[in-house]
Amino acid sequence: MARRKKYKFPKTTIERLSxxxxxxxxxxxxGIDTVSSEALGGKLNIKSSQIRKDLSYFGDFGKRGMGYDVKYLLKELKYILGLDREWSVVIVGAGHIGAAMANYDSFEKRGFNIAAIFDNDEKKIGKEINGTPILPYDNIDDFVKQNKIEMAIIAVPAAAAQAVADKLVESGVTAILNFAPVAVQLDENVRCLSVDxxxxxxxxxxxxxxSQDKLWKIYS
Amino acid sequence: MARRKKYKFPKTTIERLSxxxxxxxxxxxxGIDTVSSEALGGKLNIKSSQIRKDLSYFGDFGKRGMGYDVKYLLKELKYILGLDREWSVVIVGAGHIGAAMANYDSFEKRGFNIAAIFDNDEKKIGKEINGTPILPYDNIDDFVKQNKIEMAIIAVPAAAAQAVADKLVESGVTAILNFAPVAVQLDENVRCLSVDxxxxxxxxxxxxxxSQDKLWKIYS
Structure with a gap:
């Protein structure tokens, strides 16, 4: 049951692993100990063959006819997804999206701790959202360095996104989730996912x- | 250059078409009239072969060595994506995510008109977000029917999502964007995309x- 390391699989596999x-x-x-790929697929509305294929990129996790050991597979997926540690995250922009992210309780459950929110609006600075302080954007560089922040969520208007991304990367951030409706150009070793x-x-x-008048079909 | 109708392509194709x-x-x-798949790919950081493959599901849009006619391809993609008409959308939940959605100006640019926001909080009902009224959730059924709303955005807590989805579908909604961190079970003819x-x-x-210690690689 050693972990297998294959070299190519689609991005969508990662999302499905989640x-x-x-x-x-x-x-x-x-309290359920084992699950078949069919049962897991039925629950998620994903084909069992897709599940077996996705998991096969990372190792042999099931026994034929026996299904998967739930606890073992959980532990393995936790490792694969990088969820076996905590991540400190900053949010830039205390508008609606920034506030929604700071209020998104699932983040903390998964080990993503929102350390601070940055904004340049004097009326917002000093306040808190869901217990997280809003700090002045001018201090973001020091904060990221001192707290060794690796991840950031950009929730600023499109026009400001590139400058914010550049500043974050300069300060040491290497993974960015970008909600600004614009593509930001970054160094190759920085990971950026955009949510449009x-x-x-x-x-x-x-x-x-x-569904009304076209014939094209989709497979997932 | 007739439209070709193929029957199978991956879901991610649709997102790339956007x-x-x-x-x-x-x-x-x-003011640029033609573009090669290479130039388009360079702009988007997507392989030119992927672009050609994605478009080939729907028709022959380029001439070999000539690139794509920008205006023509735009018009075709508009049709394929269903953006050649307007869509009326309701938002359920006037919390941070609902408010962020009501403030998301790109929706209107693409023909998605937010008709109303529904909530059951008396303090919010009667107010507006970005010019869109917040109406009592109890009236959603009538509103959806009278205004022939087809699309809805669910931005309520996980525990309420299924009941809201059921009510929307009963009223006539056939497409749902779900932000609640829970899978909702719906009739097969209702389209539901979840954003987790x-x-x-x-x-x-x-x-x-x-990037730190694993060997698995991704292709996009």
Whole structure:
């Protein structure tokens, strides 16, 4: 059952591993010890063959006809996903999205601790959101360095996003979740994921139009 | 150059079509008439072969050695994505995420009009967010029916999400964007996309751990 290391798999595998992790946590809480890929797939509306394929990139986790050991697979996924440690995160921008992120309780449950929120609005500085202080943006450099922050969430207007990203990277941040509706250009060794909420509505619009008069089909 | 209708392609293709659409809009605004898949790929950090493959599911849009006609491809993508019409959307939940969605100006630019926000908090009902009224949740059924709303954004706590989704579907909504950190079970003919913001941070955690001591690689 040694971990296997393959070299190529799609990005969407990582997202699905998160879903497997959640479903397994739920099974574990309910005292269930083993689960088949079929049962896990039924729960998540994902094909069992997809689950087996996704997991096979990382190792042999199940026994044929026996299913997966829930606790063992949870532990392995925790390691694979990098959730076996805590991450300190800063949020830049105390607007609605920044506030929503600071209030998102699931982050802390997964080991993502929001250390501070930065803004340049004097009226916001000094206040708190969900117990997290809003600090002056001018101090972000020192704060990131002193607290060895590696991750940041950018929730500022599009026009400010690149400058904020550059400052974060200069200070030592190496992973960024970007909510600003603009692509930021960064050094290759910085990981940046963008969340463009409009693309989600566009995907729904696509599906709705498709269901009405188009023939294209999707596989997941 | 007739539209081709293929029957199987991955979900991620739809999301990339949105990105192509944005990049082409930007080129069009700057007065650029043609673009190669290589140039488009360079702009978006997506392989040119991926772009050609994605577009090939829907038709022949480029001439070999000539690149794509920007205006023509824009028009076709608009049709394919279902953006050649307006969509009326309601938001359920006037908390931080609901407010962030109501303030997300890109929605309106793409033809997604937020018709109303629903909440059951008396202190919020009657107020507006970004010009959109907050209405009593008890009236959602009538409002959706009278205004023939097809799309909804769920931004309520996990515990309330399933009941809200059921009510929306009963009233006639057929597409849902779900921000509640829980899977909702719906009829097959209802389209539901979930946005679980924690999975994004988990993906970053994965990439960060990977870059440190793991060997698995990703292709996009």
């Amino acid at each position: 879903y497997y992790f959640r479903a397994l946590e739920d099974l574990s809480k309910r 909420l409009t693309t989600k509505l566009e995907a729904l619009a696509y599906y709705m139009s498709y | 990105y192509y659409f944005r990049a082409l809009e930007d080129l069009s605004k700057r 913001l924690t999975t994004k941070l988990e993906a970053l955690a994965y990439y960060m751990s990977y």
